[in-house]
Amino acid sequence: MRNIFLFIRRYITFLTFLLLQIFALLILFNYNRYHHAVGLGLAHEATGKLNTQIDKLDDYFHQGQENRRVHKLNDSLMNLLSRNYYYPDTSVRNVVDTLMTDTLKAVRKYRWRAAKVVYNTVNAEQNYMQLDRGSKYGIRDDMAVISSDLAVVGVVVNVSPNFSQVMSLLNTRNSVSSAHKKSGSTGKVEWDGKDPRFVQLKGIPQNIDVKIGDTIITSKYSYNFPPGLMVGTIAEAINDPATGFYTIKVKTAADFTSLQQVFIVENLLREEQLQLERETQIKLEQQKTRRR
């Protein structure tokens, strides 16, 4: 017993080092898997307040770009207004088939909320950003984040009462279901951690005609992102003869270095979609066992 105490006293520095090192690695790997770490909620509240203050200063440097983006979005929305259209032919008659559904009552699928980026990096391999809206404002995990010119930015991974943390598209662990707009062929957009201006699109088969400059949008199969939002444009397409798929370099539509205002998009039917998927899995398993 005495020897144990002597041992501890002799090697106290090394033991402390070992203990703290294990603790640090534990936080790190636990965080890498689930995006939740010890005391992160509390830390978010503190860092969020600080970031909000410093971001106020930072805003002045990106005001011009932000203005142009907002103006562009306003422009596209103005063009949708009904007063821009007129109906020259009175013989056109809208027939509403009321048999199956009540068309007057639309079902809302996506809800948009405005938020502000308070901290953002592009230089790391795992880039995260912090927004000034949290669970108090109805933000939850897995909501989509869209820039002010409607380009894909990332996904919410963690929330505290007043702030939320977003896994940027420029994060090697992020993956967004996307489609080639012209052909409708779907694939996945991921980042290789190298150049923050480009992301990689995988899973487009080689029989599809892909040209430089083609638009890549979010696919209809994504549970987080509304369909048809801009991801980027093709900068380079490489034929990979081994797999039969293209490896496509996509220039991101969002400018990650000057993000200010963003939208957080909630898919109101997400739970239902996920539940259906889970139940389908269970059903398939049951059928498999029955057939045996």
Added chain:
Amino acid sequence: MNSLLKNIFRLIIFLVIQVYVLNKIPHLHRFIIPYLYFLFLLWLPFSLPRLGLLIIGFFYGLVLDYLTMTPGLHAAACLLIAYARPFIIHLLIPKDTTEFNYSEPSPKALGWPAYTVYIFILTLLHHTYLMLLQLLEVGNFLDFIIKIAATTGVSMLLIFTVELLFPRKLRFRTNTAS
């Protein structure tokens, strides 16, 4: 100035510079990631006990981690250099800590060659461990080697710039005065 007050002031300056300036500079190249924050640990006084050094290193890294949203990453690397620091100092100057003429490591206290070696070894150690932890996430061995070399180079450059731009005024301590 009081040593404690001076170090607290330094801690805040280094954290702010790292988080709000160096992490936010426009992307130059994927291998060039400027790290300077760990210089705070290299500048801590000689007189600190090793256990205290470890605890300061760990919590300093952890604060940076929570600011940059990478919990545990920098804490682990800082802890390593905090642990290795006394060994390197004793390797370079095999003297008792009480016999130092200056209160903290600086080009003046150690002399430029020894100070360069001291900075280089700890920078390399810090970056190697940091990149190793990131390598586990996305593995590419060649990238790993180049990244260590490049970031160490950038950090060394930054540290020397800081040393030349802001020479620290350290008082010469004689045995009689202390």
